[in-house]
Amino acid sequence: MTDKTKTRIAEASVGLFVRKGVAQTTTKDIAAAAGIAEGTIYRHFESKEALVEHLFLSNYLPLAKTLDGIQKRAATTMRKLETIVRYLYEAYDHDPTIFRFMLITEHGATAKIPDGIATPVSVMRKVIKEGIKTGAVRRIDPQIATHLALGLILQPATAHVYGEITGPLAPRANDVVDALSRVLSA
Amino acid sequence: MTDKTKTRIAEASVGLFVRKGVAQTTTKDIAAAAGIAEGTIYRHFESKEALVEHLFLSNYLPLAKTLDGIQKRAATTMRKLETIVRYLYEAYDHDPTIFRFMLITEHGATAKIPDGIATPVSVMRKVIKEGIKTGAVRRIDPQIATHLALGLILQPATAHVYGEITGPLAPRANDVVDALSRVLSA
Amino acid sequence: MTDKTKTRIAEASVGLFVRKGVAQTTTKDIAAAAGIAEGTIYRHFESKEALVEHLFLSNYLPLAKTLDGIQKRAATTMRKLETIVRYLYEAYDHDPTIFRFMLITEHGATAKIPDGIATPVSVMRKVIKEGIKTGAVRRIDPQIATHLALGLILQPATAHVYGEITGPLAPRANDVVDALSRVLSA
Amino acid sequence: MTDKTKTRIAEASVGLFVRKGVAQTTTKDIAAAAGIAEGTIYRHFESKEALVEHLFLSNYLPLAKTLDGIQKRAATTMRKLETIVRYLYEAYDHDPTIFRFMLITEHGATAKIPDGIATPVSVMRKVIKEGIKTGAVRRIDPQIATHLALGLILQPATAHVYGEITGPLAPRANDVVDALSRVLSA
DNA sequence: GATGAATGAGCGTTCATTCAT
DNA sequence: GATGAATGAACGCTCATTCAT
8 A cells, every 4th residue: 555644744735836836835734735744744844845755756767767668659849749748738737737747847946956967958859969869850949849849739738827828728729739840840 | 317226226127037937936036136125126016916017117118109209210111120130130149138028028918008099019010000001011901011020030040049049139130121021022 | 471561662862851951852752763653652641841850750760769779788877889880880981871860860850759769879878878877987967978970970960961071980089999999988 | 331131031040940840831920021022032042952052051151151250359279269259159159049940951952052162060170170280189090070169068058949959058158178288288 | 214123923844642553 | 441543822033024213
């Protein structure tokens, strides 16, 4: 059996962090939302900051693995990017909270991720670099290309978080994939 | 003569907000940086929150005016977008602080802007909508198109804030303008 | 067989109390040092305070018995005091921890000892009172005489606890015994 | 005008520290006793620990100066020690609190006093060392002699703190001075 | 207008103690 | 007996805000 209380704390706190912001969420809020005593948080996490970091890394880094697996199963660069976008937007629709949390969390505020560890961003960069090598992606600085692609994917999601785009995100994937193709294709 | 002290407070606080984050910046920090007493902040701003809002709106809304002026002087949709991007990236290079502040603060603060007030985002949307009408921009949902364009423009700036892209941003404008053209052109 | 766990707790905690102070030692520290669970402490002691009291009394009161036995076997008042000092200083050198604990804890904990129970202090007082009666000790208020004697004996030990005197204490016994003789002899 | 509030905090807290112990006195207690808000403590002292240290050092170190002045005005070693004892016991009777605080505070717990700074203990040691040099004090290790003398002086005061000796301390000075003379005289 | 000492609610965190297993 | 997760009151401390000067 997995650690029930730790999970309760984690699930309750992402929700609060997304709704109210990390700084505006108190340990008291978290305890109340998780139905536990405030002190119990500290049996499972060293500090509130450690809880935030755990939440971020335990979702952000596994997502890299998932995206890498998805990417490997697709044949071409454009199919790789397409399946990644579709996966992300469907996952967002299925449980927006954790994605909102990742979108909202200031990367700089969380502990630095050691070099060499795969992140969703590094997976994207790898796909694009390989695309350039194979000629599927036009000649362009891979770093700027990565961020242009990220912009196309993340900005609609961010807009959705703040209510500027409404309804499920998945149907928007077509437009995004199309845009990716236009920006990157050779 | 404009309110000297108010300006000192404003200038000192954006710097701190960008460097340390809004929540992590105390009124004591602000007073020290501005060379004034803590209480003096409250002669010029109702609260710390009001200071943040003032800082955001007094830069964000005038930027809309500026971008609208720029946009009006350009002949075609693509030239409009190009001059906007070049203006933004040069302004970022000239004084990154205020742009970083807007990038960091944007969400949450935008909620308070009444409908009908022009924002940089609404200027972008207007340009794109007009482009669709004139046929310069391909047929696409203007809302998603606006956010695709914003993603292309803002993500490289965000990446710069977090040190993933280094050096001046202005030379990157070419790649962004090119991408905008590919995504939007009919 | 005596209560093994209780002994483990007692031994582990004196060490911690001496090294870090009673207030700075947590029940968690004690459990870790004793190799038991935190809750187990409460099977053996009603509270942390009761543990401290037990530790103090279970060493302080038996010490009175020991000193009284020693005292009884010596012929003269001065020999009584001499053997007491030598015993104390040798015991301190052999296991400073428990003596340091008594030196540190003494005040406040002594309040709980019922009248009529022999303590090291009461043994000293008895020896001195008898000395006055037999004429071995000069005429002096027995209460002040007791504390003058205690001062001569305890202050070097206290100085050793705080590192102002180093090396074994036993060789210092000569000087202390000599001083006791000078202060008390008729 | 001196800092009224800081003085109020200092005076209120020594009283509490002596009555309840440092660890058992909370910042809330101090604020209530001083008639101020809890936060105000931190306008005058960096932390509770710093308050304790300030209290200790601002009384302990000046006492060294006072004792040194007293000592210089006396002609012989024994007169020096006599006036020191009389001064201490009269000061204790006049305001026992601060003396109790110094007696109770664990020296080791407060910040280390830098070498070369005069303390009451170092003044005592100096007087005794000079006494040995002039022949007024018998040949004896100055370090042990200092602590024997300290024991004679402090133990009656400590006994008074814990109620084992009652009434004013000053009349006891005669016995202590006599004892000092017996222990130290050549 | 400016000051800065004072405020006090509320923060993140600790830890002696309890109790179901 | 032993466990260790859970508790929650209480801690030291922070900081946006106020107000007498």
